[in-house]
Amino acid sequence: MGADDVDEFSPRTPAGRHFDQARAEAAVRELLIAVGEDPDREGLQRTPTRVANAYREMFAGLYTDPSEVLATVFEENHDELVLVKDIPMYSTCEHHLVSFHGVAHVGYIPGESGQVTGLSKLARVVDLYAKRPQVQERLTSQIADAIVERLDPRGVIVVIEAEHLCMAMRGIRKPGATTTTSAVRGLFKTSAVSRGEALDLISRT
Ligand SMILES: Nc1nc2c(ncn2[C@@H]2O[C@H](COP(=O)(O)OP(=O)(O)OP(=O)(O)O)[C@@H](O)[C@H]2O)c(=O)[nH]1
Numbered sequence: 001m002g003a004d005d006v007d008e009f010s011p012r013t014p015a016g017r018h019f020d021q022a023r024a025e026a027a028v029r030e031l032l033i034a035v036g037e038d039p040d041r042e043g044l045q046r047t048p049t050r051v052a053n054a055y056r057e058m059f060a061g062l063y064t065d066p067s068e069v070l071a072t073v074f075e076e077n078h079d080e081l082v083l084v085k086d087i088p089m090y091s092t093c094e095h096h097l098v099s100f101h102g103v104a105h106v107g108y109i110p111g112e113s114g115q116v117t118g119l120s121k122l123a124r125v126v127d128l129y130a131k132r133p134q135v136q137e138r139l140t141s142q143i144a145d146a147i148v149e150r151l152d153p154r155g156v157i158v159v160i161e162a163e164h165l166c167m168a169m170r171g172i173r174k175p176g177a178t179t180t181t182s183a184v185r186g187l188f189k190t191s192a193v194s195r196g197e198a199l200d201l202i203s204r205t
């Protein structure tokens with residue numbers, strides 16, 4: 001398959017872009033040459049294929065529609081906080097293409113219709129946006145906005161705590177430094193009491 005040929009099963013982004021396996025493999029081979037390696041030595045022969053497969057997986061969220069992930073919604077007449085804590089999260093820094101990883105905490109208060117979603121769906125939304133080239137601030141906001149759009153809740157709070165390998169293994173080299181970001185919507189923005197209660201539950205071990 002040539003670099004521009006894409007089979008009909010290649011995953012596509014909503015904008016119609018696709019994962020191009022042949023091109024990804026060629027790029028990895030080029031990178032190995034650029035760093036002074038021999039891509040034909042035995043240990044590296046399958047590396048372009050492996051790395052392309054890994055990137056396909058790491059960026060799988062580019063090809064998934066968030067509304068599909070939050071499709072399961074049901075009425076429970078629950079009008080208080082639902083909080084899923086410590087969701088493991090692996091994303092990729094869009095500046096250096098290395099990992100940033102940690103945990104996400106996602107909470108919401110259902111809207112007047114009392115509609116809730118499956119708990120696993122909150123973790124799926126985290127995954128979907130994490131599996132893209134990202135910055136932590138945008139990842140946090142996108143998760144919150146997707147939940148607002150689908151569930152029309154009274155409020156949403158998303159907190160992400162992560163270590164960026166681009167700050168640990170290279171550059172400033174500060175392993176262990178963590179970055180915390182939050183996105184609050186609705187009641188969690190307008191009410192300091194609601195926000196404080198949620199943050200208290202999130203920080204409790
Ligand atoms: N705000 C924000 N910054 C990030 C994130 N991930 C990486 N960065 C930062 O992006 C910045 C890119 O800075 P540049 O000066 O363009 O790149 P650089 O020369 O590689 O920078 P250093 O990492 O400081 O060596 C760095 O300060 C990173 O720490 C993120 O999720 N959010």
Ligand SMILES: [Zn+2]
Nearest residue numbers: 093095096166
């Ligand atoms: Zn980075």
